[in-house]
Amino acid sequence: MHRTEGPLVFYKGLTPTLIAIFPYAGFQFSCYSSLKSASEWVVPARGKQNENLRNLLCGCGAGVVSKTLTYPLDLFKKRLQVGGFEQARATFGQVLSVFPARMVMGESGREEYKIQSFDADTQQLLKTALKDPGAVDLDKVANVIVDHSLQDCVFIKEAGRMCYAIIQAESTQAGQSVFRRELLNRLQQEYQAREQLRARSLQGWVCYVTFICNIFDYLRVNNMPMMALVNPVYDCLFRLAQPDSLSTEEEVDCLVLQLHRVGEQLEKMNGQRMDELFVLIRDGFLLPRGLSSLAQLLLLEIIEFRAAGWTTTPAAHKYYYSELPD
Numbered sequence: 001m002h003r004t005e006g007p008l009v010f011y012k013g014l015t016p017t018l019i020a021i022f023p024y025a026g027f028q029f030s031c032y033s034s035l036k037s038a039s040e041w042v043v044p045a046r047g048k049q050n051e052n053l054r055n056l057l058c059g060c061g062a063g064v065v066s067k068t069l070t071y072p073l074d075l076f077k078k079r080l081q082v083g084g085f086e087q088a089r090a091t092f093g094q095v096l097s098v099f100p101a102r103m104v105m106g107e108s109g110r111e112e113y114k115i116q117s118f119d120a121d122t123q124q125l126l127k128t129a130l131k132d133p134g135a136v137d138l139d140k141v142a143n144v145i146v147d148h149s150l151q152d153c154v155f156i157k158e159a160g161r162m163c164y165a166i167i168q169a170e171s172t173q174a175g176q177s178v179f180r181r182e183l184l185n186r187l188q189q190e191y192q193a194r195e196q197l198r199a200r201s202l203q204g205w206v207c208y209v210t211f212i213c214n215i216f217d218y219l220r221v222n223n224m225p226m227m228a229l230v231n232p233v234y235d236c237l238f239r240l241a242q243p244d245s246l247s248t249e250e251e252v253d254c255l256v257l258q259l260h261r262v263g264e265q266l267e268k269m270n271g272q273r274m275d276e277l278f279v280l281i282r283d284g285f286l287l288p289r290g291l292s293s294l295a296q297l298l299l300l301e302i303i304e305f306r307a308a309g310w311t312t313t314p315a316a317h318k319y320y321y322s323e324l325p326d
Contacts (some may be wrong), residue, residue: 019073021141033063054108107268114158115223118148128163133170141166142182146190148209150197150204160214167219180219184228187212194239204255209236213258217265225262229268233262235278241280246299255281256298263302264310278306 035058067074115123122144130215149159166179186245190208192196198205213236216229239245240255267274284291285299301320312320 023064023073024070027069031065032058032062056123066124067179114155117152117155118144126162129179130165130169132173133166134174138166138170138179139182142179142186146183146186150190150207151203153203153210155206156207156211156214159211160218163215164218183215187229187232191235194236198239201247202250204252208313209240209258212236213262213306217262217317225265225269227269229267232260232272234266234270237266237277238280241284243278243284243289246284248296249292252291252295252298256302259302260305264304267306267310278303 023188039054039058115126118126120207125136125141129136129138133141143168145159145162149156163179167177170179191212194205194208197208212229213233216233217227219226219229222299236254237258240251240258245255246253263274281299282303285296285303291299296322301316304316308316
């Protein structure tokens with residue numbers, strides 16, 4: 001409080017408090033005297049046997065009357081004292097919460113992760129990070145997970161679950177967020193070099209977009225997506241909606257899948273950018289330049305999906321998925 005608002009913050013509400021003291025004290029003494037006189041007129045004093053009871057009743061009555069008359073000032077004082085807390089409450093008690101996808105549980109009830117594709121040392125590193133994050137180099141762990149995710153799109157779902165577990169374990173164990181910071185730093189590095197990544201490896205580029213959308217979907221603060229990831233995710237989706245990307249089925253498929261996953265969340269965070277993104281998507285659909293029939297179908301489906309409020313209507317489901325088994 002002192003750092004953000006200065007020393008005067010400790011005196012908020014002092015002025016109305018002082019103002020309220022004078023009428024409160026005046027009303028109290030005046031009412032007490034009046035009630036005392038009235039009680040003696042109604043019930044004449046009989047020595048000191050009833051004096052204590054008379055003082056108690058008159059004091060209570062005077063307190064009730066004076067408090068009632070000065071209550072508006074008291075309310076005004078409290079409003080001034082708590083003024084400014086609304087802004088602080090936006091981050092008060094803020095904790096990182098992550099909503100994992102479907103968990104794979106073993107017979108012992110503990111989560112199992114498909115990390116058999118890693119060598120023995122890396123498997124041990126990941127297992128230790130999941131149980132005791134403070135005992136390993138979390139920068140190395142983040143790089144291992146991201147590197148493997150850029151090579152294997154199937155592993156990305158597993159990677160999201162692992163990131164969830166490590167962040168939760170670290171928060172519980174030490175109340176820190178070292179792994180989250182290192183993970184976001186690595187994602188930022190890849191984001192800044194996304195054009196080079198796309199030119200070097202289309203699969204790596206598609207995996208990166210899938211991974212960052214996965215992390216955006218998992219990591220939340222106070223049940224809200226992380227603002228730091230909103231624009232990078234949008235930028236990646238905008239790149240997928242460019243004409244040269246729409247001519248590649250892998251990128252169109254990635255675009256549609258990620259919009260199914262995080263499109264509604266992104267629109268809530270920045271509706272204007274979502275409108276701009278769908279202008280590109282509609283242009284790509286209406287002005288096909290080398291689009292395959294599958295790409296056109298996928299673009300049409302996502303346009304209808306958003307138009308229906310990010311849901312699939314029964315008619316759309318029948319049209320687009322009638323040949324898929326239930």
